Amino acid sequence: MTDQDTLQRFLFDGTDIRGEISTLANSYQDIIRRQKYPDSVAELFGEFLVAASLLSATLKFPGIITIQATGSGPLNTIMTECTQGNKLRGIVRGDLAAAAVGNVLSDFLGSATLAITIEPEGGERYQGIVPLDADNLSQCLEHYFNQSEQLPTQIKLSANREKASGVLIQQMPSSQSREKIDADWQHTSALLGTLKSEEQLGLGHSEQLYRLFHEDGVRLFEPQNLNFFCSCSKQRTERALISLGHTEVQGIVDEQGAILITCEFCDEQYSFNQSNVDSMFDPDKPVLH
Numbered sequence: 001m002t003d004q005d006t007l008q009r010f011l012f013d014g015t016d017i018r019g020e021i022s023t024l025a026n027s028y029q030d031i032i033r034r035q036k037y038p039d040s041v042a043e044l045f046g047e048f049l050v051a052a053s054l055l056s057a058t059l060k061f062p063g064i065i066t067i068q069a070t071g072s073g074p075l076n077t078i079m080t081e082c083t084q085g086n087k088l089r090g091i092v093r094g095d096l097a098a099a100a101v102g103n104v105l106s107d108f109l110g111s112a113t114l115a116i117t118i119e120p121e122g123g124e125r126y127q128g129i130v131p132l133d134a135d136n137l138s139q140c141l142e143h144y145f146n147q148s149e150q151l152p153t154q155i156k157l158s159a160n161r162e163k164a165s166g167v168l169i170q171q172m173p174s175s176q177s178r179e180k181i182d183a184d185w186q187h188t189s190a191l192l193g194t195l196k197s198e199e200q201l202g203l204g205h206s207e208q209l210y211r212l213f214h215e216d217g218v219r220l221f222e223p224q225n226l227n228f229f230c231s232c233s234k235q236r237t238e239r240a241l242i243s244l245g246h247t248e249v250q251g252i253v254d255e256q257g258a259i260l261i262t263c264e265f266c267d268e269q270y271s272f273n274q275s276n277v278d279s280m281f282d283p284d285k286p287v288l289h
């Protein structure tokens with residue numbers, strides 16, 4: 001099977017529609033093996049992960065895109081993020097066993113919202129929020145794009161225990177006539193609508209696109225690799241502790257002897273003893289940025 005852990009752009013000759021297609025395999029396994037996910041939860045998480053990879057490709061600058069669903073169901077959080085350099089990570093919080101019987105989004109998350117956060121490297125964060133009120137994530141993300149960017153966007157996501165795959169098409173700003181733009185969009189989105197889940201999970205990228213668009217001059221670009229990568233570090237964990245304040249941090253050390261912090265994304269453990277805490281809050285210590 002080709003096209004694992006890669007993201008590819010595609011374009012069509014003669015229209016102003018762009019596309020992205022992505023398949024996660026090892027990167028997905030690296031992320032889901034950290035917890036015992038029931039199949040239904042793993043598959044939903046897989047859709048969120050592949051969606052983050054597709055959305056990261058819509059960034060026009062280096063940065064990170066985060067998709068976070070927060071709800072009142074058995075699951076209270078699903079969060080996935082992907083850098084423009086294609087580094088993926090994610091977490092699911094909640095009662096995984098109770099969520100096992102879920103089918104549509106509200107079964108997993110109850111009444112929920114979906115926040116899309118874009119963090120340009122060194123720039124201002126931007127966040128858009130939509131209600132998570134459709135049956136699946138694709139529809140909620142389409143709603144987000146229609147609302148925030150006013151660009152017609154269509155997304156198909158699929159996941160099983162082994163893989164997660166997705167396709168996104170989006171209308172680009174165009175100088176063509178309204179009639180031509182609408183006709184091209186209708187034609188292309190109707191074809192994408194015929195893509196089946198088993199094709200997404202069973203075929204390579206070029207085979208999927210050939211099946212859908214072989215008469216439409218589709219051009220597939222070079223693949224970019226996707227990997228699981230966690231951006232946590234001892235230094236970032238220390239910064240989070242400093243923001244809690246000296247009294248609070250010293251209180252934990254007094255009570256427990258040391259502070260042990262486990263990264264939720266990768267299980268890396270960071271421990272801080274008394275002398276670490278002393279130097280963390282040393283007024284003479286050079287400040288690291």
Ligand SMILES: [Zn+2]
Nearest residue numbers: 230232263266
């Ligand atoms: Zn980590």
